[in-house]
Amino acid sequence: MPTLKMILNGQEVFVDVEAGDLLADVLRDKLGLIGTKISCGEGECGACAVLVDGRAVDSCLYPALKAQGREVTTIEGLGQDNRLDPIQQAFIDKTAPQCGYCIPGMVISAKALLDENPHPTRQEIEEGISGNLCRCTGYYQIIEAIELAAERLAEKGGPK
Amino acid sequence: MWDEYLFPASLDEALEMLEAHGGEARIIAGGTDLVLQSQRGQCSAKVMVDITRIPGLDYIEERDGLIYIGAQVTHGQVAASPLIRSRAGVLAQGCGSVGGPQIRNVGTLVGNVVNALPAADGAIALFALDAEVEVAERAGRHWTPIATLYAGVGLCTVDPCAAMITQLRFRALGKGEAGAFERLAKRRALVLPILNAAAIVGLKGNKVERARIAIGPVAQTPFVAAEAAEALVGRTPDEDRISRVAQLAAQAAQPRDSLLRGSAEYRKVMAGVLVRRALWRAVEAASLQEGEDANS
Ligand SMILES: Cc1cc2nc3c(=O)[nH]c(=O)nc-3n(C[C@@H](O)[C@@H](O)[C@H](O)COP(=O)(O)OP(=O)(O)OC[C@H]3O[C@@H](n4cnc5c(N)ncnc54)[C@H](O)[C@@H]3O)c2cc1C
Ligand code: FES
Ligand code: FES
Numbered sequence: 001m002p003t004l005k006m007i008l009n010g011q012e013v014f015v016d017v018e019a020g021d022l023l024a025d026v027l028r029d030k031l032g033l034i035g036t037k038i039s040c041g042e043g044e045c046g047a048c049a050v051l052v053d054g055r056a057v058d059s060c061l062y063p064a065l066k067a068q069g070r071e072v073t074t075i076e077g078l079g080q081d082n083r084l085d086p087i088q089q090a091f092i093d094k095t096a097p098q099c100g101y102c103i104p105g106m107v108i109s110a111k112a113l114l115d116e117n118p119h120p121t122r123q124e125i126e127e128g129i130s131g132n133l134c135r136c137t138g139y140y141q142i143i144e145a146i147e148l149a150a151e152r153l154a155e156k157g158g159p160k
Numbered sequence: 161m162w163d164e165y166l167f168p169a170s171l172d173e174a175l176e177m178l179e180a181h182g183g184e185a186r187i188i189a190g191g192t193d194l195v196l197q198s199q200r201g202q203c204s205a206k207v208m209v210d211i212t213r214i215p216g217l218d219y220i221e222e223r224d225g226l227i228y229i230g231a232q233v234t235h236g237q238v239a240a241s242p243l244i245r246s247r248a249g250v251l252a253q254g255c256g257s258v259g260g261p262q263i264r265n266v267g268t269l270v271g272n273v274v275n276a277l278p279a280a281d282g283a284i285a286l287f288a289l290d291a292e293v294e295v296a297e298r299a300g301r302h303w304t305p306i307a308t309l310y311a312g313v314g315l316c317t318v319d320p321c322a323a324m325i326t327q328l329r330f331r332a333l334g335k336g337e338a339g340a341f342e343r344l345a346k347r348r349a350l351v352l353p354i355l356n357a358a359a360i361v362g363l364k365g366n367k368v369e370r371a372r373i374a375i376g377p378v379a380q381t382p383f384v385a386a387e388a389a390e391a392l393v394g395r396t397p398d399e400d401r402i403s404r405v406a407q408l409a410a411q412a413a414q415p416r417d418s419l420l421r422g423s424a425e426y427r428k429v430m431a432g433v434l435v436r437r438a439l440w441r442a443v444e445a446a447s448l449q450e451g452e453d454a455n456s
Contacts, residue, residue: 002165018161018162019161019162019163019164019165019208020161020162020163020165020198022195042196043192043196043259043262043263043350044350046260046262049262055236055265056261056262056265057262057265057266058262058263058266061191061192061195061196061266062191062195062266063165063188063191063195063208063210065165065167065210066191066210066212068167109261109262112261127261128261130260130261130348130349130350131259131260131261131262131263131349131350132260133350
């Protein structure tokens with residue numbers, strides 16, 4: 001079995017994978033990081049989004065071995081219970097989640113967007129999360145949360 | 161799903177790997193099509209030859225008036241490229257409408273062509289640009305027009321179990337030339353289009369010197385409305401003429417009734433609407449551009 005070596009949420013990890021394993025399954029089933037959700041399993045909803053070298057990808061469509069030697073960030077890598085990422089805090093403050101299933105992917109897409117474009121317009125935010133579906137909220141609070149996060153990050157001098 | 165996942169370090173090594181496995185190994189780029197096809201049993205290859213780490217296949221560059229795009233270039237890179245936006249904007253628009261950000265970060269333009277769907281957004285723009293494709297086989301490399309790759313819905317004449325496409329090229333749009341891409345879909349993201357159209361117009365003075373129109377999915381392969389485009393050449397592209405040309409293009413298109421995409425009748429009418437919009441935007445952009453050049 002090939003060994004996948006990656007920097008996962010800042011730490012080097014080694015994990016044995018099958019050639020056909022997808023990153024979402026490795027993260028959830030082999031590494032116990034169940035913050036990454038699987039919903040459609042076909043790239044259509046973004047619930048499984050993670051960052052690979054800073055760019056958002058759908059991990060349900062992403063062969064695990066593609067992550068060989070790369071930096072992978074999941075929702076667990078953005079914040080912990082007592083020190084949330086500013087994007088996560090803004091989602092709470094704007095009551096963005098309802099059932100919450102889409103939210104890890106939304107936060108990951110928001111993170112990718114704000115890292116690249118710290119002052120997005122509303123339209124750019126809509127485009128930034130256009131690969132993420134939410135069947136509860138109607139998106140407004142999510143968009144407002146991302147606007148709020150951008151404001152707060154600008155006050156603090158940009159995303160970390 | 162697969163038995164082996166390989167990363168060749170060069171083009172030659174990739175071709176050797178394909179040959180060594182005698183049809184059981186297949187090129188994979190972003191995997192946005194191939195992963196699902198493998199899961200659904202539509203792809204029998206058990207060995208994946210991942211080309212995304214071969215050095216030197218990730219360029220978008222211009223040489224002698226031609227734009228070259230390497231096999232690793234993603235839709236996201238095409239859509240964001242200043243060179244493509246200024247010299248082949250129609251392709252930036254096509255690639256920018258593929259899937260959503262996560263798909264565009266991973267899916268490649270070359271993969272979009274090899275997958276050979278008549279609706280593919282990147283491919284339709286490439287047909288309007290009259291692109292060529294470089295094919296590498298053990299015997300050597302050769303350039304071929306993009307249309308020669310298409311043998312039917314999802315059928316590519318280049319076999320990714322034996323050969324590899326290394327790059328694409330097309331002529332950069334110049335003075336007085338511009339293109340535009342139009343798309344009709346149920347949603348603005350994450351769905352293949354009901355229809356798409358790409359148009360390119362070259363103006364000299366107030367006359368059209370060159371025009372090309374591509375429409376999808378209205379045939380087994382991306383459709384070039386050559387006769388309609390010809391009816392624009394040598395004419396003044398006013399509203400009447402553009403409407404007439406768009407109608408000719410719609411008449412030539414052969415959409416089928418589709419549960420997903422709507423009736424043939426509806427889509428024929430809408431094909432005309434999309435072509436008209438695309439031509440109109442292309443003409444506007446081309447005349448602006450010609451004006452700018454004249455002033456500078
Ligand atoms: C949710 C979702 C939404 C999508 N939306 C759209 C859309 O709106 N519009 C659209 O046009 N497409 C859409 N697509 C499809 C699009 O992502 C693909 O067509 C993509 O461009 C394929 O590129 P890839 O690098 O992922 O190819 P892969 O999946 O890696 O490969 C695709 C095919 O090409 C072959 N191949 C790849 N590279 C080469 C090469 N260099 N030489 C020879 N063979 C090669 C493979 O063997 C395979 O047969 C969507 C896909 C998904 C999952
Ligand atoms: S679970 Fe991956 S995109 Fe839906
Ligand atoms: S909050 Fe339920 S899917 Fe988005």
